[in-house]
Amino acid sequence: MGLLTALEGGFGDAADALVVDGRPLSREQLLGAATLVAQRVAGAPALAVLARPAAETVVAVVGGLLAGVPVVPLPPDSGPKERGHILRDCGATLLAVPAGEGAAGDAGAGEEIEALPVDLTARSGGSFAEPAGDRPAFVLYTSGTTGPPKGALIPRSAVAADLDALAAAWRWTAEDTLVHGLPLFHVHGLVLGVLGAMRTGSRLVHTGRPTPEAYAGARGSLYFGVPTVWSRVAADHTAARALAGARLLVSGSAPLPVPVFEQLAAVTGHAPVERYGMTESLITVSTRADGERRPGSVGLPVDGVRTRLVGEDGEPLPADGESVGELQVAGPTLFSGYLNRPDADAESWTADGWFRTGDVAVVGPDGFHRIVGRASVDLIKSGGYKIGAGEVEAALRDHPAVADAAVVGAPDSDLGQAVVAYVIADGPVTGEQLTAFVAERLSVHKRPRRVVLVDELPRNALGKVLKKQLLQTATRAL
Ligand code: MLC
Ligand code: AMP
Numbered sequence: 001m002g003l004l005t006a007l008e009g010g011f012g013d014a015a016d017a018l019v020v021d022g023r024p025l026s027r028e029q030l031l032g033a034a035t036l037v038a039q040r041v042a043g044a045p046a047l048a049v050l051a052r053p054a055a056e057t058v059v060a061v062v063g064g065l066l067a068g069v070p071v072v073p074l075p076p077d078s079g080p081k082e083r084g085h086i087l088r089d090c091g092a093t094l095l096a097v098p099a100g101e102g103a104a105g106d107a108g109a110g111e112e113i114e115a116l117p118v119d120l121t122a123r124s125g126g127s128f129a130e131p132a133g134d135r136p137a138f139v140l141y142t143s144g145t146t147g148p149p150k151g152a153l154i155p156r157s158a159v160a161a162d163l164d165a166l167a168a169a170w171r172w173t174a175e176d177t178l179v180h181g182l183p184l185f186h187v188h189g190l191v192l193g194v195l196g197a198m199r200t201g202s203r204l205v206h207t208g209r210p211t212p213e214a215y216a217g218a219r220g221s222l223y224f225g226v227p228t229v230w231s232r233v234a235a236d237h238t239a240a241r242a243l244a245g246a247r248l249l250v251s252g253s254a255p256l257p258v259p260v261f262e263q264l265a266a267v268t269g270h271a272p273v274e275r276y277g278m279t280e281s282l283i284t285v286s287t288r289a290d291g292e293r294r295p296g297s298v299g300l301p302v303d304g305v306r307t308r309l310v311g312e313d314g315e316p317l318p319a320d321g322e323s324v325g326e327l328q329v330a331g332p333t334l335f336s337g338y339l340n341r342p343d344a345d346a347e348s349w350t351a352d353g354w355f356r357t358g359d360v361a362v363v364g365p366d367g368f369h370r371i372v373g374r375a376s377v378d379l380i381k382s383g384g385y386k387i388g389a390g391e392v393e394a395a396l397r398d399h400p401a402v403a404d405a406a407v408v409g410a411p412d413s414d415l416g417q418a419v420v421a422y423v424i425a426d427g428p429v430t431g432e433q434l435t436a437f438v439a440e441r442l443s444v445h446k447r448p449r450r451v452v453l454v455d456e457l458p459r460n461a462l463g464k465v466l467k468k469q470l471l472q473t474a475t476r477a478l
Contacts (some may be wrong), residue, residue, distance in 0.1 A: 018206075039126070060096035070138060072139045079439070081148075082148070095114070138190075150339070151338060166286065167196075177205060177221050178196065186385075192283065212229075216239035228384060256295075256296075275298060283302065287300070329357060360373045383415045392438060393406060
């Protein structure tokens with residue numbers, strides 16, 4: 001059985017099996033256009049895909065997967081610094097773009113890459129042998145505490161194992177219509193939100209943007225969102241009531257605040273399922289469609305996944321509902337390593353083969369997991385996006401009027417955390433200019449939402465910036 005079982009027939013062929021931002025495609029149309037992409041990319045080292053919320057993105061991704069070429073989704077708004085790094089690092093020679101958009105040309109930082117136009121009306125036939133499970137399906141770029149994003153190699157077998165485990169946990173079948181509007185360059189929107197439908201055979205409606213109105217209008221049975229999306233839905237009673245007829249609402253990518261869980265349950269009549277995961281591990285822990293959905297808890301490990309809590313001394317901690325430790329995970333859903341980053345691999349895996357998530361958790365005697373924080377203040381989750389403080393600081397320091405910068409994630413009622421930058425300027429510059437500077441060089445979502453110009457940064461005796469102190473200052477200033 002292939003990775004994309006729904007494309008192998010047997011699931012019917014509605015004219016709108018897939019709708020992305022209003023553009024319907026049948027599975028046959030998708031397969032025909034994707035097969036042409038596959039023929040074009042076969043044998044390439046990697047296929048970069050400009051991951052707009054568009055049907056062309058899905059066609060390009062499916063084409064790469066059919067051909068067994070690792071797919072590298074590029075955030076569509078990424079600026080030259082971020083895009084140049086990703087393209088150089090992954091070694092892609094082709095960049096899939098919607099037909100009619102011309103050559104990719106200088107994709108950033110002087111990277112010349114050939115454009116591969118994706119035409120939704122194109123058709124080709126023929127089939128490809130299913131590649132080995134250990135071949136990478138994707139290289140997904142994810143932020144670390146410092147430096148540019150790292151490419152996580154996601155094997156095809158990990159995607160298949162995770163989607164099957166989630167289908168079991170959420171009773172996700174071909175009877176469902178999945179609705180979401182999440183970005184198509186991360187695990188949530190792309191692996192779960194697109195390949196999940198291709199594997200289970202469910203219809204997929206991608207709303208372009210994840211707005212409450214669009215979710216309400218899509219009339220699905222299964223909805224995915226990050227907590228920011230659910231908090232906006234819960235606050236919009238008209239939209240929320242329109243979801244009453246759904247089967248399951250699923251939240252993930254960041255902690256779902258208990259008040260949002262409760263509001264959503266009250267207005268829609270559905271207690272949301274919350275699940276936990278990471279780019280590197282895919283989704284490892286979840287509450288279940290047929291089990292208890294407990295506010296503030298992400299539930300139980302999914303089929304095949306094992307978890308353990310480890311204390312600062314490296315010793316395992318008991319599942320007693322009190323002990324707080326680092327969550328480590330193992331199982332078939334894990335990535336195989338970071339591309340070109342043996343240093344990062346060495347830091348992330350234990351000697352006995354467990355992946356260190358960097359998340360701090362508590363596990364109850366009933367096995368329910370609660371994520372209580374992150375080990376590092378330098379990894380920020382804003383609107384469900386992971387943002388490395390170091391990457392934003394480096395971008396700010398590239399500005400000629402910036403002498404130094406320190407970035408923290410301040411609590412934010414809409415985004416969970418908001419990027420706040422403390423900047424020492426040595427020339428005339430405003431906060432708005434610095435925000436725009438970061439938005440243009442990295443991705444728009446990495447821009448500071450607040451810039452505070454300061455004369456100095458708090459430092460310890462070794463000269464290291466005291467991030468926890470800055471975070472307290474940022475929190476007090478709210
Ligand atoms: C604003 N904009 C700018 C700008 N300021 N553009 C250029 N320069 C500037 N300075 C524009 C943007 O381009 C965008 O335009 C619009 O303003 C709004 O952007 P925003 O303010 O960033 O949107 P916001 O409302 O804050 O977004 C909230 C959100 C988003 C929830 C929609 O954060 C989101 O999509 N989050 C999902 C993240 C996700 O999927 N994470 C999964 C990671 S995987 P326009 O035209 O586009 O509106 C993972 C594993 C797991 O974590 O467990 O799932
Ligand atoms: P990413 O690298 O973008 O895949 O983000 C992964 C991180 O998102 C995890 O390490 C967690 O910190 C966070 N995360 C994902 N889902 C949840 C959740 N349900 N509750 C709390 N944190 C979450």
